[in-house]
Each structure stands twice: as structure tokens, then as C-alpha cells.
Amino acid sequence: MKNSIKAIEIKAFGGPENMQLVDKPLPVPGPGEVRVRLRAIGVNLIDTYHRTGLYPIPLPSGLGVEGAGEVEAVGDGIDLPVGARVAMTMALGAYAEAIILPAAALITLPDAVSFEQAAAILLKGMTVDYLFHDTFPLTGGETVLFHAAAGGVGLIACQWARHIGVNLVGTASTDEKCALAETHGAQICVLSGAQNLPEKLKALAPEGGFPVVYDSVGKDTYRLGLEVLAPLGTFASFGNASGAIEAVAPQDLAAHGSLNFTRPTLATYMAKPGWLQQSSAKVLQLVEDGVLSVEINQRYRLAEAQRVHEDLEARATTGCSIITP
Ligand SMILES: NC(=O)c1ccc[n+]([C@@H]2O[C@H](COP(=O)([O-])OP(=O)(O)OC[C@H]3O[C@@H](n4cnc5c(N)ncnc54)[C@H](OP(=O)(O)O)[C@@H]3O)[C@@H](O)[C@H]2O)c1
Structure with missing residues (x-):
């Protein structure tokens, strides 16, 4: 190895050109930790927020928060077998060939899911x-x-809404x-x-x-949302x-009918005891x-990570994007 x-x-925070492919020493798992050899890396718009500093992270830093692969080495106190198939989310530094994580952060993958x-x-x-829930x-x-x-x-929301009998009115740019x-x-x-988007949406x-x-x-859709919500509705x-x-x-919020405004994050839900395992099992x-x-409509190599961000920010992608280490 x-x-x-x-x-x-x-x-430093900035544009995609700030993303550099570097060599790092193979990380060694400490007590309670696992090293995962990544086989696929997920791409999320949040990765661009980390890169620009919209969501500040300590620098220098890795990027990417999601991936799946095989357990390669374990620290003291962990009895996961080498080769176990696992995935992780909200794991900063996932744009890499391998990552170290606490064992408790791992999601075990069924064989039927790649x-x-x-x-x-x-x-x-x-x-x-x-x-939705x-x-x-x-x-x-x-x-x-x-x-x-x-x-x-968005495409996952469309499928999930159909599954639970909800009528989803979507918007998209093309x-x-x-x-x-x-x-x-x-x-x-x-x-x-x-043209007349608020009226078109109100009619639906x-x-x-x-x-x-x-x-x-x-920023671009906030006022529109207020206009098309029902009284007592939730933004x-x-x-x-x-x-x-x-x-x-x-x-x-008062003027548009006693509206509720909420700004949820996945991290808040993941911090609830048992939530990660329960929600990931439901999705899988x-x-x-x-x-x-799973609509994987864009694939990149790790060395092409700058291009992933350029495409995402140019709204040139649909569905999900994947980086292969
Ligand atoms: N709070 C949370 O827990 C949480 C968790 C995951 C994701 N998110 C958020 O969910 C959203 C979707 O994430 P994703 O990773 O699946 O990304 P994505 O939807 O694949 O990409 C973002 C999309 O936003 C639209 N968009 C509208 N204005 C844009 C602009 N000025 N620049 C770039 N894109 C613009 C584009 O679609 P059109 O071309 O059709 O407009 C673009 O394709 C992101 O805002 C992300 O931050 C939040």
C-alpha cells in the first residue's frame, strides 16, 4: 500500500482555481476511528459554500463532505472488518482517495446499493x-x-413527492x-x-x-416565496x-399572512441521537x-474537481454528480 x-x-477561500490536488501522508486512524478507502465521492452545492467561505471552515482544508468506500484500517476499540462497505455524509475532506472518520459516523451499505x-x-x-417529514x-x-x-x-424530491402522493410544483431554469x-x-x-412567474405559480x-x-x-426567490405562500404557510x-x-x-412575515420562516440544516437533524442511522436506512x-x-448525470476524476465546481456554479448540471478517486 x-x-x-x-x-x-x-x-484560501475563493474560486475553483484555489482547489489544488495535493499528496498527503496516508492518515492513520486513532482510537475509535476508521480509515475508509473511497470508491465514489458525492458532490454537493455546499462544497462550493465551503470553498468560497460562505460557510467558513478552518484553513487549510480539504473539501467535499460525502462518499462511499471500504474500511481499510481501524483504530483501537473498533471491530469493523476490513473491507466492510460503508458511506458517510458531512465528512469534511471527502474529495480524497481515503478519509479518517469516527466509526459512529459511518453508514453500513447493503450489497444492493453501489x-x-x-x-x-x-x-x-x-x-x-x-x-418532507x-x-x-x-x-x-x-x-x-x-x-x-x-x-x-430536486430530482429526489420529485420522486419522493410522487411516492407519498404530494403534488410538487417545481421551478427550473430551462x-x-x-x-x-x-x-x-x-x-x-x-x-x-x-414572465409573470408569481401569477403563474399562484394559478397552480x-x-x-x-x-x-x-x-x-x-436571495433570488425569497420575495417570490412570500408572495405565493398561503396565510400561516411555511417558508x-x-x-x-x-x-x-x-x-x-x-x-x-406578518404582512403576508402570519407566515412561518425556518432555516433548517441537515447537520442539526444528524445531531439528534439515532437520526442518521434511521434516515439513511430509509433512503437506502x-x-x-x-x-x-439515482440520477448520476455528471462524472469526474479527482484531478478534475475544479471543473465540478465550475459546472455546478454555472447551473450546467442536472441530478447528481460523482467524483471517482
Ligand atoms: N440545508 C440543508 O440541510 C441542505 C442539504 C443539502 C443541500 N442543500 C441545498 O440544496 C440545494 C441543492 O443542492 P444540490 O447539491 O442538489 O445542488 P443542485 O440543486 O444540483 O444545484 C443547484 C441548482 O440551483 C439552481 N440555481 C438557482 N440559482 C442559481 C445560481 N445563481 N447559481 C447556481 N445555481 C442556481 C440551479 O438550478 P436551475 O438552473 O434549475 O435554477 C442549480 O442547478 C443547494 O442550495 C444546497 O445548498 C441544503
Whole structure:
């Protein structure tokens, strides 16, 4: 075994050009830790927030938070077998050939789910799980608005909504993306640049407006969401693809009908005892059952990591993207 690994590192916040492929010593697991040889690395828009410093991280730092692979070495007190198939999410430094993690952070993979499928879907799938079943619990029959419906999280949300009998009205930036969202279960998808977008969406909403808007676009869609929500509706803000919402004024929430505004994060849910294992098992079961198909529409090598970020930020991707170490 080589005593070094390749990994992506940033020394300063900035553009994709700051991402460098470097050689690092092969990390050794300490007590309670495991070294995983990564076979597939998941790509998430949050990786770009870490790179730019929108979500600050201590520097220098690795990037990437998700992957799947095989246990290669274990520290004291861990009896996981070498070769066990595992996955991880919210594990900073996953753009690498291998990573060290606490054993408790690992998700065991069923044989029926490939490394690529797991790396592509777990973080995004668990996000849809909490959005639909915790943040604003859906019971079936609701009509909801979901922005960026053809993205990684978006295509999973379309399929999950269809599965639980929810009418998902999506938005996306091109006709092709809208068609993809509809194929995956959106009731209808509207162009985000359409003229009179608020009126178009209001016409698709139930009487009075949507009970919930799931918004990961942020700055560009915040005011729109307020306009199309029903009184007492919930604005679930879970991302910043267009930039962070600058300010939420209580008076605005009052004026649009006693609205609720919430800003949930996956990390908060993962910190709840038992939640990670329960939610990941649910997502993997939906994959095994064929309810969720994993759309890996872009593949890159580790040395091409800069291009992954350029494509994501240029809105040139659909579904999930994967890096192969
Ligand atoms: N809070 C959480 O727990 C959590 C967890 C996971 C993900 N997220 C958020 O969920 C969202 C989706 O994540 P993802 O990894 O699956 O990414 P993604 O949806 O595959 O990519 C982002 C999409 O956002 C849309 N977008 C709108 N305005 C944009 C802009 N100015 N620049 C770039 N993209 C823009 C684009 O779709 P169109 O071209 O169709 O507009 C783009 O494809 C992200 O905002 C992410 O931060 C949040």
C-alpha cells in the first residue's frame, strides 16, 4: 500500500482555481476511528459554500463532505472488518482517495446499493427526508412549491413527492430541466425566468396559496416565496444557490399572512441521537425498492474537481454528480 494519498485542498477561500490536488501522508486512524478507502465521492452545492467561505471552515482544508468506500484500517476499540462497505455524509475532506472518520459516523451499505449510488444520494436524500417529514410534515394530497427541481436534491424530491402522493410544483431554469423534473414526478415544472412567474405559480397553487415553499435558491426567490405562500404557510429556506437571503423582517412575515420562516440544516437533524442511522436506512431502502432512482448525470476524476465546481456554479448540471478517486 502506498504511504500517501491524493486529496483536494484549499489554502484560501475563493474560486475553483484555489482547489489544488495535493499528496498527503496516508492518515492513520486513532482510537475509535476508521480509515475508509473511497470508491465514489458525492458532490454537493455546499462544497462550493465551503470553498468560497460562505460557510467558513478552518484553513487549510480539504473539501467535499460525502462518499462511499471500504474500511481499510481501524483504530483501537473498533471491530469493523476490513473491507466492510460503508458511506458517510458531512465528512469534511471527502474529495480524497481515503478519509479518517469516527466509526459512529459511518453508514453500513447493503450489497444492493453501489458505492456510486450511495455517494450520490445519501446527503441529498436525507435532506428531502427531513424537509418532507420533519420541517413541514407532508401527509399526502398537499400541493407544494419546490425550487431547483431538476438539481440533485430536486430530482429526489420529485420522486419522493410522487411516492407519498404530494403534488410538487417545481421551478427550473430551462425547458430541458423542467421536462426532467416532470419525468421524475413533479406535477408540473415552471421556468424560473418566466414572465409573470408569481401569477403563474399562484394559478397552480391551492386556493389562497402554497402551504409550504421549499427554497434552496435563496436571495433570488425569497420575495417570490412570500408572495405565493398561503396565510400561516411555511417558508422552508434550506440553501443559498443564488446567494444568502440578506434579511428576514418579522413585519414581512406578518404582512403576508402570519407566515412561518425556518432555516433548517441537515447537520442539526444528524445531531439528534439515532437520526442518521434511521434516515439513511430509509433512503437506502427507497433506492433498493426502486422508488428513488439515482440520477448520476455528471462524472469526474479527482484531478478534475475544479471543473465540478465550475459546472455546478454555472447551473450546467442536472441530478447528481460523482467524483471517482
Ligand atoms: N440545508 C440543508 O440541510 C441542505 C442539504 C443539502 C443541500 N442543500 C441545498 O440544496 C440545494 C441543492 O443542492 P444540490 O447539491 O442538489 O445542488 P443542485 O440543486 O444540483 O444545484 C443547484 C441548482 O440551483 C439552481 N440555481 C438557482 N440559482 C442559481 C445560481 N445563481 N447559481 C447556481 N445555481 C442556481 C440551479 O438550478 P436551475 O438552473 O434549475 O435554477 C442549480 O442547478 C443547494 O442550495 C444546497 O445548498 C441544503
